[in-house]
């Protein structure tokens with residue numbers, strides 16, 4: 001078989017580990033593998049290169065993606081042709097390459113496009129990618145553990161400086177509309193307050209917690225997700241990227257909270273926006289293993305001819321689900337999730353009034 005691989009949307013630690021695993025698993029069975037450059041843009045602009053043993057050697061622990069990625073390239077609404085549908089052009093290129101299948105590694109946006117490409121006749125298999133851990137029907141996406149490790153380390157570091165100065169320290173995480181990174185990162189870093197998009201917060205409640213810590217002679221560590229908002233308030237949007245399929249870039253709620261808290265507390269309030277530091281760099285061992293499992297599972301789906309499916313982790317089992325069930329959805333922290341109870345049980349404030 002001749003199988004192409006692409007990585008779409010934002011990058012994420014572990015992408016190279018998936019590329020490597022899919023490639024090695026297929027080469028071992030005598031198949032041919034081609035890498036498409038910069039996600040769906042490579043299918044539009046005809047940019048592809050062979051993937052052999054040499055091409056994937058030494059990339060297991062490398063962050064980013066050797067193929068490059070793009071978060072605006074949608075063949076059904078191509079920014080480079082005033083929003084025109086260039087999918088026929090993409091299918092013609094796939095035909096010229098002689099592709100039997102496409103492995104698309106990406107988030108919900110990439111899955112939506114992959115699903116439509118599959119409907120046009122190019123067999124596709126999906127692999128879920130995102131540090132946000134918000135892909136439907138998938139308990140854990142690779143990259144998430146690496147992002148959580150960065151948040152935990154940042155909180156460890158912020159804690160020592162917060163203690164030294166008796167400050168309130170706010171760390172703002174990524175995660176889009178889901179609170180997974182802030183929840184697990186905040187727990188791992190011993191945050192006093194964790195604020196998630198799934199639970200609108202009360203500024204007064206957060207301030208009360210800071211004052212209580214002040215009275216006890218302590219500092220306060222707050223971990224806030226970029227998608228969190230005060231009750232009755234709205235999302236904090238950093239910028240809007242008009243020609244992007246996902247135009248809203250969140251960011252800045254940490255600084256907003258700092259301004260609200262400062263007049264209500266005695267100690268100095270400072271904010272650190274963790275930003276893309278959470279997305280770059282080498283994947284953790286957990287993510288390397290998960291990415292390798294996903295890559296091998298994707299190659300297996302291709303070999304079994306089980307197309308239109310996305311690899312998924314459910315519990316500890318690597319399985320697959322229809323891409324159609326994933327496209328355009330996301331997975332928030334459910335209200336009955338165990339980690340809410342765990343956080344409250346160890347005295348973390350979740351910002352409730």
Ligand code: F6P
Nearest residue numbers: 010131132174175176249250279
């Ligand atoms: O989806 C991954 C993610 O890192 C989000 O957590 C964040 O909101 C967004 O991408 C940032 O996107 P960009 O790199 O395009 O600013």
